[in-house]
Amino acid sequence: MNSLVLKGSPKTPSINFDPSTGTFLIEGRSIPENSLDFYKPIMEWLDSYIGSPEELTTVVVKLEYFNTSSSKCLLDVFKKLEGIFKRGHKVSINWHYETDDEDMLEAGEDYQSIIKIPFEMIEDEV
Amino acid sequence: MNFDLNQWYSEKIDEDAIFYYKGCIEDQNVxxxxSSIEDILHKNNESPKIYKKIFNVIVELVQNLYHHGEVPPELSLPYSKFGVLIMRDExxxxxxxxxxxxxxxGLKLIRDRIDQINTLSSDETxxxxxxILNNDEFSEKGGGGLGIVDIARKSGNxxxxxxxxxxxxxLFLSIDVII
Structure with a gap:
């Protein structure tokens, strides 16, 4: 299975999902008007990955901004991974937020309250 | 008397208005x-915390316009998404x-939702x-009102x-958010 690599843009995050290490990076901004268009290939890639996942999958989320239409798509990404977590695979989500960015910390806590995968909240000094 | 868009707009543009836009709200306009809002906030040396709050709120407001800003046929505009955005430094x-x-x-749905949100504490928001986030009825285009809840949450007002x-x-709907 190939890695999923998407270059970031002013409205979309850079994506680097490496199936050989189980490390998935989402970084930058996710503020497209039509988030489904952007996240559709990501969801399709994940459908393949969850068929034979690594023993440990680590998702690193380093978002500066995301809009509410992306928030639903991110939840769908986490729900897909929750499926393999429930089947006994290890999954962790490292949610990064910049110092003083309480809104981004709270956004991580929103997902933490919904998703059963363990979250680690990581404060990045600016 | 019926609403006069140009008069309403010109009355909003005073010396406090640091950004104003009226017109088409397609992808490129958004x-x-x-980009203009970011330039202005940079020039204003706004703190990262306020900068992010403002940018986030404006993203939601502008994308609301993109998804819901209609054009009454009487305006005879050559596009189908119309909106107004003004930022004032008070x-x-x-x-x-x-x-x-x-x-x-569409009035009742939006009015009831804003009225409801305005009565909520920050914990309730x-x-x-x-x-709404975990509700299957919420779609990419919105529908559950998540954008408006997010705006209320980030502004705190x-x-x-x-x-x-x-x-x-x-009708013409104008929404003011204070940060």
């Missing part, structure tokens, strides 16, 4: 508006005003946000709104 606070036309039958009668089919 990108340009957001010294102690920023006031962001967004305006769009909508069909009269957070609970409502989580409820009540939204001020006005529905102004444009003609027998359309």
């Amino acid at each position: 990108t340009e508006i957001l 010294g102690m606070q920023y006031r962001i005003s967004a305006g769009n036309f909508l069909k009269i039958d 957070q609970s409502l946000y989580r409820l 009540n939204m001020e709104y006005q529905f102004l009668e444009y003609n027998e089919s359309y």
Whole structure:
């Protein structure tokens, strides 16, 4: 299975999902008007990955901004991974937020309250 | 008397207005508006915390316009998404005003939702946000009102709104968010 690599843009995050290490990076901004268009290939890639996942999958989320239409798509990404977590695979989500960015910390806590995968909240000094 | 868009707009543009836009809200316009807002916040040396709050709120407001800003046929515009965005620096606070036309039958849904959100505490707003986020009815285009809940949550202030009668089919909705 190939890695999923998407270059970031002013409205979309850079994506680097490496199936050989189980490390998935989402970084930058996710503020497209039509988030489904952007996240559709990501969801399709994940459908393949969850068929034979690594023993440990680590998702690193380093978002500066995301809009509410992306928030639903991110939840769908986490729900897909929750499926393999429930089947006994290890999954962790490292949610990064910049110092003083309480809104981004709270956004991580929103997902933490919904998703059963363990979250680690990581404060990045600016 | 029916709503006069140009008069309403010109009255909003005074010396406090640091950004104003009236017109088409397609993809490219959204990108340009957001880029201009970032330039202004940079020049204002705004703190990262306020900068992010303002940018986030404006993203939601502009994308609301993109998804819901209608064009009454009487305006005879060559495009189908219309909106207004004004940012004012009032010294102690920023006031962001967004305006769009909508069909009269959309009034109750939006008014009830804003009125409901304005009565909620910050904890209740957070609970409502989580409820809508995890609700299957919420789609990419919105529908569950998550954008408006997010705006309320990030601003921490009540939204001020006005529905102004444009003609027998359309209203003009203006929303003010204070940060």
